[in-house]
């Protein structure tokens with residue numbers, strides 16, 4: 009992130025309340041993750057210790073320090089989704105994307121395919137529990153998700169089956 | 173009183189009434205997060221394009237959600253002088269039929285769910301839409317709607333949440349206006365105290381009392397905060413309140429700020445709610461533009477403004493002290509209380525924190541009086557509560573009923589029982605802090621005390637229905653796994669205890685547990701509950717303790733006795 013963009017982001021926040029998390033979210037919206045250089049620059053500009061910034065980005069699950077793939081798939085693992093079969097959706101996605109089954113729940117961190125096309129992660133409740141189970145790809149929510157429908161959804165984002 | 177309203181606002185109110193009861197047909201599309209996700213956005217776009225081409229004189233507006241989520245996408249049609257008709261499960265391919273019908277003065281009957289002839293917006297105008305279309309059932313004849321009492325959701329799904337004119341037209345901001353011009357702050361506070369309103373965020377603490385404590389603290393600066401973190405998985409009523417009627421929250425906060433005596437408010441909202449954030453920002457800007465937020469509100473000497481702070485995906489940040497730490501730019505770890513926020517909250521100043529729905533209750537209380545309000549609900553539990561009825565229930569949606577309504581009524585009369593004809597086995601209330609309640613206890617009423625008495629809590633109002641296929645030990649494991657992942661790690665009972673609870677549950681589920689493990693599970697749970705620092709750890713064992721108590725047989729059948 010160049011200095012000008014960062015300055016512009018900082019200028020959006022004139023009150024101290026909610027400022028740091030707001031700036032970090034905006035950086036992530038811009039870059040899709042939080043690059044180390046941006047944190048260093050921010051630390052210098054706001055005179056906040058780098059370690060404090062690191063403790064924030066590692067504490068809050070919304071932030072990612074690693075670059076994410078071209079498309080970010082998030083599976084809701086909230087209660088309603090759990091009851092309606094989110095676990096099966098997640099396992100199917102892991103299989104379709106070629107991850108070891110169970111890895112996302114075990115690591116509780118985003119996993120990215122080798123070709124950088126997809127990042128898979130889990131989240132708690134999107135607040136769309138009425139259409140559970142729910143998954144989100146980039147900014148699009150898909151409700152009433154069924155395992156059979158997953159390949160079709162993935163194809164919208166350029167995924168192909170190996171044998172295709 | 174009305175003539176006293178500033179001319180600018182009266183004009184906007186009149187324009188809002190015209191939009192709600194237009195001289196031309198009005199079509200709305202439910203565009204809250206879930207309605208949009210199941211096709212609402214595409215329907216809206218399609219209708220917009222066709223209207224442009226065929227008859228630009230039709231009015232098309234987005235609304236929030238009327239609560240019957242199972243029937244989304246919901247489109248409404250209002251012809252001048254005719255009832256408002258709700259169309260359900262609409263898809264893009266129905267759009268032409270809808271427009272053809274509307275252009276020939278009718279509605280597509282095969283898609284019609286029900287009609288609304290009159291709507292009591294409770295804050296002012298009681299709008300009569302009109303009569304006709306008698307063959308379509310009335311709103312009250314639909315069991316899902318007929319048994320509810322909409323106070324908080326009175327405007328949701330009917331008004332355009334992105335248009336302050338429509339909020340003004342249904343009596344919005346009249347309570348704030350009247351209070352700021354004609355009531356002393358103390359009188360506003362007393363009304364809220366007398367109403368018996370209790371916090372809707374979980375613990376049920378009397379709202380008026382918390383306001384008074386904050387008010388009576390001496391300090392040059394005070395804050396009020398709205399807790400819109402809505403961390404409970406399975407609960408989404410706060411999201412809908414903000415997406416469908418954001419000005420209702422703003423008005424509640426103005427009244428609170430006036431009563432308590434502060435000029436600054438914050439809404440702490442989860443980043444997972446982008447649409448709610450966008451609509452709130454829009455509403456705040458509209459209110460500022462009309463002089464309803466900012467300096468000298470309504471020309472009085474009272475000034476107050478609201479800012480938005482976003483969370484970043486940590487459940488524990490819904491806890492009051494963690495929430496404040498998070499707004500201050502620290503990691504959201506709770507600290508022991510005292511000091512309470514009312515003594516030393518945001519930036520060390522006295523702070524009043526209330527849940528979204530708590531704030532939303534205030535305008536109706538001030539408008540209609542505490543006595544009116546106390547007549548709704550039960551002893552020591554006045555008012556209504558919005559519940560999100562989800563999981564294995566047929567009619568999924570947001571349900572608003574007076575406190576003191578039985579679970580049976582909510583799950584069976586309103587929700588119509590299990591989905592796909594399966595038998596209901598239990599409900600889980602209160603999210604990770606709550607418990608699982610078996611069918612045989614469904615005569616229990618939902619109020620703060622009754623649910624506590626059976627080991628659960630009301631929490632923010634999530635009701636997750638579970639059917640006969642559900643394995644209750646697995647549900648307990650699910651919640652413990654959730655709490656383990658969300659523990660902030662600050663104290664040992666929660667951090668380590670939950671981890672061991674999870675190991676035990678996994679072992680039991682794998683068929684490798686022993687009867688002794690069940691005893692350990694129980695005592696470990698009790699220890700975690702008794703010794704954890706914050707509410708997360710103190711309540712996380714509830715799903716285990718209640719399933720052990722009510723579904724012991726399922727555990728027993730998994731272990732070698």
Ligand SMILES: Cc1cc2nc3c(=O)[nH]c(=O)nc-3n(C[C@H](O)[C@H](O)[C@H](O)COP(=O)(O)O)c2cc1C
Pocket residue numbers: 370371372373374375376377379399400401402403404487488489490491492493525526527528530632706707708
């Ligand atoms: C772990 C934890 C999470 C919480 N999450 C929320 C939440 O998402 N929303 C909320 O309003 N209250 C939440 N609370 C309760 C708040 O700490 C606080 O009691 C409440 O916001 C006060 O508002 P009320 O008095 O209007 O209910 C949570 C509490 C704990 C312990």
Ligand code: SF4
Pocket residue numbers: 488505506658659660661662663664666667704705706707708709710
């Ligand atoms: S109980 Fe759990 S979440 Fe609460 S402070 Fe302790 S470790 Fe953190």
Ligand code: FES
Pocket residue numbers: 084085086087088089090132133134135136137138140141142405406407
């Ligand atoms: S539980 Fe999945 S969206 Fe709420």
